[in-house]
Amino acid sequence: MSNILSKFAAEILFKYHQRAKLSMETTLVLLKPSCVQRQLIGEITSRFERRGLRIAGMKMMQLTDQILREHYAHLVERPFFPALAASMKASPVVAMAICGVEAVQVVRAMTGFTNGRAADPGTIRGDYAMSNQQNIVHASDSVENAAIELARFFKPEEIFDYKSALQGFIYSIDEC
Ligand code: IDP
Numbered sequence: 001m002s003n004i005l006s007k008f009a010a011e012i013l014f015k016y017h018q019r020a021k022l023s024m025e026t027t028l029v030l031l032k033p034s035c036v037q038r039q040l041i042g043e044i045t046s047r048f049e050r051r052g053l054r055i056a057g058m059k060m061m062q063l064t065d066q067i068l069r070e071h072y073a074h075l076v077e078r079p080f081f082p083a084l085a086a087s088m089k090a091s092p093v094v095a096m097a098i099c100g101v102e103a104v105q106v107v108r109a110m111t112g113f114t115n116g117r118a119a120d121p122g123t124i125r126g127d128y129a130m131s132n133q134q135n136i137v138h139a140s141d142s143v144e145n146a147a148i149e150l151a152r153f154f155k156p157e158e159i160f161d162y163k164s165a166l167q168g169f170i171y172s173i174d175e176c
């Protein structure tokens with residue numbers, strides 16, 4: 001009897017542990033002018049959808065120097081920053097809030113290395129980019145930065161917390 005009970009307790013603890021370590025996250029993706037101009041909006045968006053990620057927010061916007069200086073604050077002093085800013089203002093971008101279990105690292109892995117020429121085939125940059133700068137997408141690199149970047153590009157009411165009808169087929173019961 002006590003054996004059965006301890007097995008039951010172990011199962012519950014295991015499930016609790018799994019539940020505790022998996023986090024539903026929302027991350028920021030920008031489809032850059034290199035994506036918009038090359039008419040890849042649908043193709044790249046569909047990669048995220050096919051993976052099982054949920055699009056929680058999506059809008060086209062024209063970026064300004066002000067938002068780019070904030071967004072790329074870590075690069076403002078670099079010699080290539082003026083060219084980077086110009087490339088990001090060359091046409092509107094599409095900003096997306098993308099949601100899923102551990103979405104930040106999943107989307108980042110889908111994005112691939114910064115330089116498209118070094119990015120692995122199968123990643124977005126590895127399949128669509130030949131450049132270090134014109135590399136199709138931006139994706140948040142940490143949960144903390146995702147929260148900051150989402151607040152930079154979206155008002156709270158522009159991110160929708162609807163439930164995916166397919167959730168039970170995308171995740172197991174103990175994953176979400
Ligand atoms: P990430 O987009 O892979 O996170 P970051 O180092 O954060 O890479 O750089 C932001 C963006 O700045 C890159 O996606 C790319 O467009 C541009 N960039 C980064 N390094 C260079 C460079 O050495 N030359 C030109 N552009 C660069």
Ligand code: MG
Nearest residue numbers: 138139140141
């Ligand atoms: Mg970055």
